[in-house]
Amino acid sequence: MKKTWILVLLCIATVAVSVRLMIIENSRPEGTMDASQEVIDCIMTRASVRKYKPKPVNDSIITTIVKAGMASPTAADQRAWHFVVITDQALKDSISDSFQWMKMVEGCAFAVVVCGDMDKLFDGDREDGGFWVQDCSAASENMLLAAHALGLGGVWCGVYPNGDRVEKLAEILNLPNILRPLNVISFGYPEVPVAPKDKWNPEQVTYNEFLDSRGQK
Numbered sequence: 001m002k003k004t005w006i007l008v009l010l011c012i013a014t015v016a017v018s019v020r021l022m023i024i025e026n027s028r029p030e031g032t033m034d035a036s037q038e039v040i041d042c043i044m045t046r047a048s049v050r051k052y053k054p055k056p057v058n059d060s061i062i063t064t065i066v067k068a069g070m071a072s073p074t075a076a077d078q079r080a081w082h083f084v085v086i087t088d089q090a091l092k093d094s095i096s097d098s099f100q101w102m103k104m105v106e107g108c109a110f111a112v113v114v115c116g117d118m119d120k121l122f123d124g125d126r127e128d129g130g131f132w133v134q135d136c137s138a139a140s141e142n143m144l145l146a147a148h149a150l151g152l153g154g155v156w157c158g159v160y161p162n163g164d165r166v167e168k169l170a171e172i173l174n175l176p177n178i179l180r181p182l183n184v185i186s187f188g189y190p191e192v193p194v195a196p197k198d199k200w201n202p203e204q205v206t207y208n209e210f211l212d213s214r215g216q217k
Helices: 002-027 032-045 059-070 089-098 100-107 132-149 163-173
Strands: 081-086 110-117 153-158 179-188
Touching: 032 132, 059 081, 059 110, 059 132, 081 089, 081 132, 089 100, 089 163, 100 153, 100 179, 110 132, 132 153, 132 179, 163 179
Parallel strands: none
Antiparallel strands: 081 110, 110 179, 153 179
């Protein structure tokens, strides 16, 4: 009889523990454990993609990618950016023909030109440009990561600070003087998988204070 009660109590305890674990698991936001690793994997596996399938990207995906760009941090929350989405083939051809390092734009599904909006800078920042380059750079990386997460690929083609490139691209896109193009990012479904590069180098990391190769300040 005593053994029977012991078994009953053990069963009750086991059920109680199982229920408790179930409650804890259900109280955790859905996908929390997997999502964190997925984010890291997305960052670590992103690579520059220059060749694309002749496959269109629907408008909702384009909007999601641009929204990801606008989710990035900005200095003093100025949001001094403007995004020019290019889907017109004639414009893509013109950019490809005008810049020899942007030949991939011709075959991309769409491109985004990330511009700094000088009108959105504080008055004191307009003389030296403020932090629009940093803000637009953060937005660009967000879009590249979002594209990768959605199964697309992209590559960042630099424009600013080269004055000739800025002037030429502004002419092609008929940009007003207040918009300064930082880059052209081409997007599309990768023609072939592109392996990421392992860029981790602990020798390029210093903690707290800079020390030279001899361990001295």
